[in-house]
Amino acid sequence: MFIPLSIIQWFIVGGVAITSFMISHHWSRYETDKIIEDTIVSLIEQRMIKARMVNGEYEIYEYDEEI
Numbered sequence: 001m002f003i004p005l006s007i008i009q010w011f012i013v014g015g016v017a018i019t020s021f022m023i024s025h026h027w028s029r030y031e032t033d034k035i036i037e038d039t040i041v042s043l044i045e046q047r048m049i050k051a052r053m054v055n056g057e058y059e060i061y062e063y064d065e066e067i
Contacts, residue, residue, distance in 0.1 A: 043049045044058060051058040 040049070040058070040060075044051045044060075050061040050063060052061070053059075
């Protein structure tokens with residue numbers, strides 16, 4: 001059985017497209033989490049959000065709540 005080279009090339013292109021989509025999807029999810037984390041830390045440092053460091057993580061309080 002003979003498979004034309006153009007079909008093999010389309011399978012390779014499809015595989016590359018799926019692989020690049022999955023890599024970019026994973027990368028964008030990581031970047032989104034990093035951006036959210038950096039924003040929250042920035043707001044804490046600017047004292048716009050009340051928070052306290054507990055076991056290496058920030059514990060966020062309501063604005064009118066006592067720390």
